[in-house]
Amino acid sequence: MTATPATCDRILDAAERLFAEEGFYATSLRQITQAAEANLAAVNYHFGSKQALILAVFRRRLDALNKARLARLDQAQEGNAAPELEDVLEALIVPALAFTHGSADDGHRFMRILMRAFADRDDQLHRALSAEYAHVMRRFASAIATALPGLSERRLRRQLDFIVGALTYTMAESTSSDAREIADDLVQFAAAGLRSAVSVRHPDGAPRTLEIHS
Amino acid sequence: MTATPATCDRILDAAERLFAEEGFYATSLRQITQAAEANLAAVNYHFGSKQALILAVFRRRLDALNKARLARLDQAQEGNAAPELEDVLEALIVPALAFTHGSADDGHRFMRILMRAFADRDDQLHRALSAEYAHVMRRFASAIATALPGLSERRLRRQLDFIVGALTYTMAESTSSDAREIADDLVQFAAAGLRSAVSVRHPDGAPRTLEIHS
DNA sequence: GTCTATACAGTGATAGAC
């Protein structure tokens, strides 16, 4: 066996790195095959198309992530006892954030920027829009801080990220067309989440254990 | 004055429609200019680049959306009385969902599919990944239903969309690198939101007024 | 099977004539 990985894997590695650095659209197959020291046609031979290569790059990481999620859920469910709500949510959330915001010493290194590249079609576009409407979000953060005092600026910003994430995802993905009903649900969901952040956490982020549900 | 709009506006209209139907990447400038009955070079003359055209398409709608948000927030804040938390959140959320899930008779018609095109780099990729890992989300929906009975399937799915949206956005956007702290916050945020959905709403979605905060 | 060289139609961008 040789010291260098097979062509197929070298392409995957190079593609992941370049996609994360420059985005899918901006990265050409010629860049990828050159970095992988492979021939241009090798991409289509091994993967079929650029689209399929992108999918393969994601699949390699998401398989591991979802395996970790299900393992954690299995562990919480073993012994026939139904797990607490918080345990279920931890199985869903903790592995995901460990992959994107955790230690940077293994293959997860590019997962976060890969998610970025996935989430927005083009970094430039997303950055431009964020900057353009940043004053709107600042006004809302201020209004929330007035209506609900007691959150540090850092935590308020994080909570607002949760809300904007839920809203953005719902705007794009939801299939129901009853805007008012969805909005009512999201307002209630967000308000409950915000209030729980004030009532449970210390004003500054001192370490804590989740005791709210015990 | 003529009956047909200026070239610049015809390009914007055609671009918005085609982007929404086929995505940014799949739509060529030649398609757009042909549909707008304009010359190919007119795009670069009026907007500078394809990237700038995409930005202009979004800006036209997002300007209106954020204006509506701020107007609603102004209205809630008038009379020197600090608005309730729910009123602030409604100003943020209701106009957004009205734009994407509201009446389809005006220029907002394509906003939702435009958001789709914005959120995922390529519909095919997103669909493929969703289908591939749908069983994971189904298992989590089931575990949540067990831990927290009383939500209809439809509402549980919607709440789960909120959580996945917040998680996805955080994975891509958050700058902090403390995975455990963010995860703790999100778990708590999601749990509080879920519990409030059970305790306030009728089991089936009967009309209601938001009375939780009064 | 694995990989290479090469050709092809279509892309965004631009310079310069009108």
Add this chain to the structure above:
DNA sequence: GTCTATCACTGTATAGAC
């Protein structure tokens, strides 16, 4: 302002070498 012609570059397909 608008248009034509042209550029370098893209993803893809295929014929054939090893």
